[in-house]
Amino acid sequence: MFLFNYRYRLKCIFRDRQLMFWTFLFPVLLATLFNLAFSNLSSSDNFLKVNVAVVQNQALDQNPAFTEAIDGADDLFVVQYTTKSAAEALLNDNQIDGYIIFDSKLNLVVSQSGLNQTIIREFLDDFVQSSATIVTIITTNPTALDGGILAGVSSRNEYLTAVSASQSNPDPVVNYFYALIAMTCLYGGFLGVKEVVAIQADLSAVGARINLAPTNKLTVFLSSMLAATTVQLLELLILLAFLIGVLGINFGDQLGYIALTCLAGSLTGVTFGACIGSIIKQGEGLKIGILIGSTMTMSFLAGMMSADIKYLVMTRVPILGYLNPASLITDSFYALYYYNTHTQFFTNILLLCGFTLLFSTVTYLVLRRQKYASL
Amino acid sequence: MQVYKAFFKIIQKNRGQILIYLVVFMVLALLLTNTYNPPQDTDFSKVKVNIAFINNDSDSQLVAGLKTYLDENANLVDLPDDTQKLQDALFFREVEYILRVPAGFTEAMLSGQNVQLEKTTVPDSTSNVYMDLLINKYLNTAQTYTTYLPGLSQADLTQYLARDLAEQSEVTLISNGSHSANAEKSGYYFNYLSYSMFAILILGVSSVMLVFNDTDLKRRNLCSPIRSATINFQMILGNLSFAILTWLVLISASFVMYGSFMFTPPGMLLLLNSFVFTLAALSISYLIGNLVKSRGAMSAVANVFALGTSFISGVFVPQELLGDNVLTIASFTPTYWYIKANNEIAAAVSFNADTLQSIFTSMVLVLAFGVAVLAVTLVLIKQRRVEA
Structure with missing residues (x-):
């Protein structure tokens, strides 16, 4: 049965x-x-290099350190040097996340607030902040200049080691x-x-x-x-x-x-x-x-x-x-x-x-x- | 108007199933308005990543300084130091970055030794890259101080760090006109509307068609003294009024939630677009209504069709996130063009000839879908009558 x-x-x-x-x-x-x-x-928050334009002008030419720094950060940025009007057009077309203009001070122009824009901002802040650090150190200890502080500031150590959360990817x-x-x-x-x-x-x-x-x-x-x-x-x-x-x-x-x-x-x-x-x-x-x-x-x-x-x-x-x-x-x-x-x-x-x-x-x-x- | 009345009597009898979809839509719409807040584009603001900060070292000033710095540039989320809890938080993106300060960190840092902090991240993510930048900068700056100003006290060091790292570059946000938050929210509202619209129309129209297409009933109706043209006319009227009624009910909440925005040009365009879509959906429902044979099949088809088109056309997941092949398939459904037009209306800051042309092209396509499907249905009905 x-x-x-x-x-x-x-x-x-x-x-x-x-x-x-x-x-x-x-x-x-x-x-x-x-x-x-x-x-x-899940791949939408993967990091893609940030597209950024730098406006070419006299102030930029007088600051080779900046050009050097941004060219050195090629793991972060895809940089193109253009004129101001071209940069504006690129920004309007969403071809770039923002453009940098050296106008006595560093200035970033963006069309929206986002993580990519924040990264460019962070990079520029870094440049300004390093200068502040150098000034502070030299005023207290003038011999530092001879001690190679300029080179010391630009050489960076990696302080972070990645530890994975589990054997599998955290993919929601x-x-x-x-x-x-x-x-x-x-x-x-x-x-x-x-x-x-x-x-x-x-x-x-x-x-x-x-x-x-x-x-x-x-x-x-x-x-x-x-x-x-x-x-x-x-x-x-x-x-x-x-x-x-x-x-x-x-x-x-x-x-x-x-x-x-x-x-x-x-x-x-x-x-x-x-x-x-x-x-x-x-x-x-x-x-x-x-x-x-x-x-x-x-x-x-x-x-x-x-x-x-x-x-x-x-x-x-x-x-x-x-x-x-x-x-x-x-x-x-x-x-x-x-x-x-x-x-x-x-x-x-x-x-x-x-x-x-x-x-x-x-x-x-x-x-x-x-x-x-x-x- | 017997036929017309009968049409709505049948709808009345089937209101249960239809109401479910109405309730689902209203709940979705309500949840959306209350939770979704589009970013305001008036001033540049840093994006803050959610992170967890776990300290295994002593509570030194340096660690406190690092924590304060991270607090300013990221959202510190309080999580217990429990493996599974941390794993869960990372998996569901409660935090995207977990930083662990190892024991002995302060001492190593101050004496200039190499020290490594542990990070647990979402691999390859943008937030990972950004947080690396921030943390490495803080520690590198600290290291510069300890190298060139040996003997600096911890208090002075953290103070210097805080002062230096407060320096900021200037950001100009060029906004291309004002963009109302209502536009984006109502865009979502009208996107979701397509799902319920399809489900309700298919269920409603099919339940009526099942009755009228019943062979015995059909024969009886054909020998009634009402002219067949009159019957058809009343059926068409019934279908149209049912569709328009559904449309009115579904859009009604938008007036409550977005108020006067619905009377501005983008609001009116959204309404027009949804009306055009209603006509196309009605035409497709009419075809399905003439094809299905049983009530069971009816709810299966309604579910599959409404869910399927919604998923691939970008109702639940935005079109930008869908693959190209998916969108190609989707472009053979009216929902895709409806959503495309909705998104363009919601995103437009001002309407120029280009955007308007694109929006109206989509609407015409949706309408064309409706007409084409209707033509197919009419041929089908004609053929069946000949067979019968």
């Missing part, structure tokens, strides 16, 4: 085209759209895809609802027929849920393969743990749907409505629409993150990708198992021993 029902439930699920669309094609489509839209997002874009997987897991709830409807005599004709059969309802229901979980896990693994293989999203390299997360997520999702399906006695429309509404709210809090939301929850109301299955699934992938330790990961997986247990118990208590006076 177990296998018989299992096989037929699989067929029922695979033939439900609408169900297959929402639980499988829709996430794949959304992932593709995310990828199209976000692919340039991956979080969108992790949250998308979390949504897919919870969309597995559609399958859970379908199975509950199919086994409750007051909800569907199939359910009425099954309740007549001289089989243990628990056995039948377990095999139904197993079928739903199988489909859900399969869909999830295909989605994962698509994300990694086709879209090239980075999940880190701990494949075993990633698969474990998928399994825990599938179970949570399917039992979540079954729980909703059994608690809410009204029509299927309401069940689906509540399922979509809660899934979307949870995915939103897990950062599917904006990664900032997830950080806000993480830092301000961490408890909300632990009570939200979507957050737990997202965080598990995040922890595998980004953290050096597994503490957070295992906490999340345990909590997911806890949720699965809770949802299953509730479903069991509602479904067991139901009798119908009339149907």
